[in-house]
Amino acid sequence: MLIVWTILSLPAAVAASLEDEIARKNKDLTTRKKEVQALTEQERKLNKDLANLEKSIKETTTQLELLEKKLAQLKKEQEANAKQLHVLLAEREQTTARLAELLGTLWLVYATNKDHNQAVSDQWAEANRQEYWLKAMYQQAEQLRAQIEQQSQVVADQQSTLDQNEAATRAQKEKIATSQAQLDTKKEQFKRQVQEVRTKKAQGEKDLQSLAASIAALRHQISLQSTKQISKLQGKLTWPAQGKTIVSFAPNKNPASNGIGLALSPGTPIRSMSWGKVVHNDQLRGFGQVIIIFHGEDHYSLYAFLSQTNVKIGQEVERGQQIGICGFYPTAKSDGLYFELRFRQKAINPLKWLQTG
Numbered sequence: 001m002l003i004v005w006t007i008l009s010l011p012a013a014v015a016a017s018l019e020d021e022i023a024r025k026n027k028d029l030t031t032r033k034k035e036v037q038a039l040t041e042q043e044r045k046l047n048k049d050l051a052n053l054e055k056s057i058k059e060t061t062t063q064l065e066l067l068e069k070k071l072a073q074l075k076k077e078q079e080a081n082a083k084q085l086h087v088l089l090a091e092r093e094q095t096t097a098r099l100a101e102l103l104g105t106l107w108l109v110y111a112t113n114k115d116h117n118q119a120v121s122d123q124w125a126e127a128n129r130q131e132y133w134l135k136a137m138y139q140q141a142e143q144l145r146a147q148i149e150q151q152s153q154v155v156a157d158q159q160s161t162l163d164q165n166e167a168a169t170r171a172q173k174e175k176i177a178t179s180q181a182q183l184d185t186k187k188e189q190f191k192r193q194v195q196e197v198r199t200k201k202a203q204g205e206k207d208l209q210s211l212a213a214s215i216a217a218l219r220h221q222i223s224l225q226s227t228k229q230i231s232k233l234q235g236k237l238t239w240p241a242q243g244k245t246i247v248s249f250a251p252n253k254n255p256a257s258n259g260i261g262l263a264l265s266p267g268t269p270i271r272s273m274s275w276g277k278v279v280h281n282d283q284l285r286g287f288g289q290v291i292i293i294f295h296g297e298d299h300y301s302l303y304a305f306l307s308q309t310n311v312k313i314g315q316e317v318e319r320g321q322q323i324g325i326c327g328f329y330p331t332a333k334s335d336g337l338y339f340e341l342r343f344r345q346k347a348i349n350p351l352k353w354l355q356t357g
Helices: 002-116 121-227
Strands: 244-247 260-263 269-271 276-284 288-294 299-304 306-309 322-329 334-343 346-348
Touching (some): 276 299
Antiparallel strands (some): 260 334, 276 288
């Protein structure tokens, strides 16, 4: 019987196990809260960086749009200059042709006068007038040609400047486009980081809810245990089974009996006298298969000589819940149950606690 008392004294820590579990979960809850808070700060910073990045992308987009407009304007100016240059070059060709024609005419007059040795004054005067006229026309054509050459050079210089501006603008556009592509890549990286942080944060918040719910459930169990005071249920507890009493509570007799024995029909279910927690379910020398249930306030019930059990150590049981089936009870020389009720290590009379009638 000393072994039974030793086993009954072991669950003394069970009453405080719920508080220990709550303390552990509260510590875990604090840690998880810090992790979620850190993730929240990280998410806030990433969102701020992402907003700044999107602002930069917007600015580069605006710059690209302006450069596109500038390139379009340069293209128009280039086309206009090209047309103007084409016209000037055509005019230069026409002027050059006219100069060539004038030179041919002047030479023909000069050669004719020389070959015929004209001495007549009126013929010579006519020739002189023609020469004067042709020379004036030549000078005018030459001036026009010089102006065209000058204008052509100006237009060519403008075209060269436009080409340089276009090349510089395109280079600037390519540089900004490269920068924008890098910003877009960085933006995608930020988005992935934000998503990863949000996923971790969501899981952390889910864990927090789970821990909070678990703590609430544990506190509810403690609350139930505090309200379910077995000390107030004397005379109201459920009999573990209905049968013939063959052993009475007699701790002072010789041999002493610290519990009661019942003769039962084979297969009779054995039930818990009250709510509690299973703290032992194993073979015990001299008592066969034994279940011990802790009921709070240092009260324990013992059920011996069971043929089978259907509860596990640590399992919570309710009042009247089946915990096993009766087995062979030597004192009854058939199936039965030996039952004890103890306060701490002291056996107490179960009949004062069980329902009467």
